[in-house]
Amino acid sequence: MSVALIASTADRRLLDESHSTRVMTWIMAIMLFLTVLAAALGLGTLGAAALLDRQLAGRLTVQIVEPVEAKRLDQAARALAALKATRDVTRAVEVDHAKLATLLRPWLGSDAADPDLPIPAMIDVDLGVADAAAVARVRAAVRRVAPSARIDRHESWMSPVRDFMAMVTWLAGGLVLLMAAATAAVVILAARAGLETHRATIEVLHMLGSTDVQVARLFQRRIALDTLVGGLLGTALAFVMVGVIGWQLRALGSDLLAGLTLGVRDWIVLAGLPIAFALLATFAARQAVLGTLGKYL
Secondary structure (H helix, E strand, O other), X not given: OOHHHHHHHHHHOOOOOOOOOOHHHHHHHHHHHHHHHHHHHHHHXXXXXXXXXXXXXXXXXXXXXXXXXXXXXXXXXXXXXXXXXXXOEEEEEEOOHHHHHHHHHXXXXXXXXXXXXXXXXXXXXXXXXXOHHHHHHHHHHHHHHOOOEEEEEHHHHXXXXXXXXXXXXXXXXXXXXXXXXXXXXXXXXXXXXXXXXXXXXXXXXXXXXXXXXXXXXXXXXXXXXXXXXXXXXXXXXXXXXXXXXXXXXXXXXXXXXXXXXXXXXXXXXXXXXXXXXXXXXXXXXXHHHHHHHHHHO
């Protein structure tokens, strides 16, 4: 029997002799399915956080907290004029009183429409450049004409949400790394099991002149193929799941949740995961086989 024939036989029966569909393929499909879902969550949350930062970075709310209606309306008009005259402000619009009453109705009930209720006047402000100096200039301009004004940055309101998104992004990244480590561990165990199963064949290959590197190529080629096939299967299923989840999020009509969408770059990253895992499996298999052969054979 020639060396090529023995090598071909070992390659065909390397990991799973008794099943036409190798267990390794299904393990990798599950690994990549979970990995792609975790990566999609991390990328979607990262994109939503970036969108939230862009939307809120330059937005302010000016509240005129004055119990006397006449003074409140006068200060609101003066503050609005001062804001429109400030070069840092690109947009300043007073919020309609009826709209404020509607927003307060869940907490105040019918009293929200009571004209005697001192609801603060509110002005929405957009800044061209959202730095601390611009905010300070706007605050000073408003305080000069409206001493009872309160200026709030939308960014500070949403900082807990931003922190939560950052935590989810880091968690998703950690899960991807954990799945990569688990994949490498599975590959190493599978390679060592294959070595023990085909120990006699490998000894024959050595007697016929095969080197450890040539034997390692048999294992890494088979494992790479199994990982790639299983990874593509798991990735395809994960893509379907991500698409369904995205459709459900868009149907909710929430601006914040709608930001959890994936861009073209994100889809490219996800599509590259099965290739990256196949390369990782190939490297892990090679190192495991060469290390084991150097010790025992």
